Amino acid sequence: MTAPQSATTQNTRLGVWLMIATTVVFAAQDGISRHLATDYSVMMVVMIRFWVFGLFAITLAAVSTGGLRAAAKSHTPWVQLVRGVILVAEICVMVVGFVKLGLIEAHAVFTSYPLLIAALSGPILGEKVGWRRWTAIAVGFVGVLIILQPGIAVFSPWALVPLLAALMFAVYGLLTRYVARKDSAPVSFFWTGVVGAIAMTPFGLANWTWMTPTDWAWMSTLCCTAVLGHWLLIRAYAVAEASAIQPFAYLQLVFASSIGLFVFGEVLRINVAIGAGIVVAAGVFTLWRQRVREKAAERAQ
Template sequence: MTEQNTRLGIWLMIATTFVFAMQDGISRHLAAEYNVLMVVMIRYWFFAAFVITIAARQAGGLRRAATTKQPVLQAFRGVLLSLEICVMVGAFVLLGLVESHAVFACYPLLIAALSGPILGEKVGWRRWAAIAVGFLGVLIILQPGVRVFEVEALVPLAAALMFALYGLLTRYAARKDSTATSFFWTGTMGAVVMTAIGSWYWEPMSPPDWGWMAALCVSGAFGHWLLIKVYEVSEASAVQPFAYLQLVFASALGLIVFDETLRSNVVIGAGLVVAAGLFTLWRARATAS
């Protein structure tokens, strides 16, 4: 990869995190007014249409994209991600964007911790130390024992665990299936399961909120399109650290638009989580080179 491609990849990743942060803000607004399952269901309808359109335009079309040697694994991945999104959007309503993203930022550490038992990768003592520091940061954010512990604070932690497992299963699936196949199953299976669940919770939506729903769907598809472009022009290890900017953008949105507060323990804890995550990414890149 050339330096120019890496620079373009970084800017695309920054744009991606901004779009996803805006998507989170819209999700927070809609989920506060309507059932979370219905909101995610409609979002997945558009996402599935986007995925199918992308697959149909590639060589081999839909048949090639849908062909997999591990259908159970691919189906489980799609279902897992859709449920994780429901949990995370619920966290936005319960805790707000700032605290939800501060806790969720630990997911790369969970991936590092679980990569050994699930993928058989070796995790050295340096990365284990970074994982420990990161979870110390999570404890500082949650403050168990210092104030009345909020059970709701475990919701974004559960979402982080689900997303980490999804990430590991995606890497496992990549051993036999292409990225296009995994992407196709992610969108279509998510739409199927969310339709089966969310259709029971349908409720009327006001015209202005249908506009926000359209913005949510478009931003979701646009964010995923940007992410595809990121990995087309640059190596994942070079741009992945910039994914943490979603925490910054989402927190800014929470503070400015939703009047959320930024407590000192959240700043300190999130700083430790991000620092540990960046060190983990650096170690993974160093050991791979």
């Protein structure tokens, strides 16, 4: 699913717009998840979502070159299994954060995940993290502390939920980079959908509750946004370099916060806005430094 280098260069603008569209869809998905998880089990909601995601992954693999056999053939099956379980668990944790904290504050804390990826890339992947990125990581976590300001309502045990989700997502991202050394993107995508669906089924069925017709409509919309969002993300990475478009993923914070403000009546407190701004700036810097290192490595070859 990776485009040739020339195509990547020519379609960076398209990749940016596809990433922006992805963040809009994922923000809508978060809003619907918060709505449904307020009245129904988080595990059931995530299970149904992954049933559709898994079916989409299987269908996509079936019509691709090599079919299901090629998509399921992994050189690192145990790592694929672990990353799939971590992702679905992270989504459950994050949806709990949406319900307990709201979209704005949950996303403000969650935006620290690129910093966690940078910090953990050394011990997990053996990558070198220079002093510039370590400085950015430290500054970013000052922003997290500003968000989790003591004495304010957001500073509670629930405030640690999106931080845990960010840590889990960071580990998932690093494991994705690890398996990418041997497995193709379609293989990882297939394992993500199928493992997530299988892992959530016993927990979701144990917490099954019939939804109202209106909420089934919302659930169907949630499943459609999950499929559409992942399809847009695949297309974005297919036409542009990840390092060029990844910073635009931060726009999900803007769109999700807008939904929180205008749909759920949440309040954007000044410390959350300032802290989130610091975290995003630090995260964008780490992504930029990563791109600089990748370009330098390419020139050295």
